[in-house]
Amino acid sequence: MFTKVLISDDLGSINQGVLSVLDNLGINNVQQVQYCDDAYLKIKRAILDEAPYDLLITDLSFKADHREQKYPSGEDLIRALKQEHPELKIIAYSVEDRLQKVRLLMNTYHTDAYVCKGRHGLVELEKAIQLVYDNKNYLSPQVAQAISHKTDLEINDYDIELVKLLSNGLSQEDISIHLKDNNISPSSLSSVEKRLNKLRIQFKANNAIHLVAIVKDLGLI
Amino acid sequence: MFTKVLISDDLGSINQGVLSVLDNLGINNVQQVQYCDDAYLKIKRAILDEAPYDLLITDLSFKADHREQKYPSGEDLIRALKQEHPELKIIAYSVEDRLQKVRLLMNTYHTDAYVCKGRHGLVELEKAIQLVYDNKNYLSPQVAQAISHKTDLEINDYDIELVKLLSNGLSQEDISIHLKDNNISPSSLSSVEKRLNKLRIQFKANNAIHLVAIVKDLGLI
């Protein structure tokens, strides 16, 4: 089992639950920090001291305060650490349950597990730790569908990009121009209209505003 | 000091921190629940048994699951309890730090204290408990401004309602009709336009779509 674990979570209180889980697994060498930057430094330092951590459990959202941070979120921390130290196991432990974020963390940053804080968060966390120790991944049930490959009901990246541009305040004509500038095809205003119309039908949205609201709620953007 | 306390929070783990705070204050008779409905029933039962709780510490947001709930959020629970049992002291303990919500809870529902979960959440919670016991109120520093009097530049419930209706797919004319049907004033199309325009300026949004996206990202709707 893991022997040296770091917990990163700005709410000090929640760590006590995590600590008891680790204790159950016989893991005693546990440190905790309340800032991502501290986590980064502690992990770096441990490597220099040739006593590296073998597991990081980190929250994603950290309240900003007076301290200027190089890594303001758990996401930033994970990206940096996995790039520099792919061998370090990382479990994300967050209230966030948006599929898009889960997908990003797992597929792009290669996080080892994603556990949703919730009524059964600690139970799931224990499972996650054991699976990650066996070089496997883990996802909380509520976000397990994020990785299943059947989720794609023919909505592609182009479609997502359109809605994202919409949500950023661009008009449909702006979007057309933007696509032309970036040599993305199709780019005509008419095509943009047509695609968005298809999406509206697919998501049963009354208009573009409704569409953006729905797609945001689904966590696709 | 308080003798019988109920804690309501769907994340079981966080309660351990709260428990240790209560322990420090010499409060041992503490129960905890993970659903607002359970909190309501437990409090009602205790009153019938003539052994009422004298303090409730509750979270605001509870993840919905298979169990159908009469009080899906801590807000609903507080409103109901303060209406039926004004003498019961209630402390809201939440990550939520939106002034609008704080104002509603304190001024309208007469919650006794509002503590933000965060790096210093437990310290603040201890202060809150002591002040509430002395029939005073407490607000975490980051939301203390919620009650200060110069808050008129803020967004009110009417504004939020407008954006929410927008995000539900209603056109501005639909919204006008809806407001007229519900005897909410102002209700004219022109007024709806004007309010939304003000909100667009306030949130630096290019158009209604952008506005909805921004407000959703801020978690206001």
Place this chain on the structure above:
DNA sequence: GTTATCCTTACGGTTTACCACAAAGACAAT
């Protein structure tokens, strides 16, 4: 009563979104 101010409502004009249809291009199979 007058004045000033704020809010609500109404109206016209411009821009953008929405929708149906048609033309032009891309592609594969024969």
Place this chain on the structure above:
DNA sequence: ATTGTCTTTGTGGTAAACCGTAAGGATAAC
């Protein structure tokens, strides 16, 4: 090359959003 199909683009018309302006109403101060 021709056919059929699909995608992309263009056009025109209606609805809705956007924006300025102004009329009407309530309120408070004087």
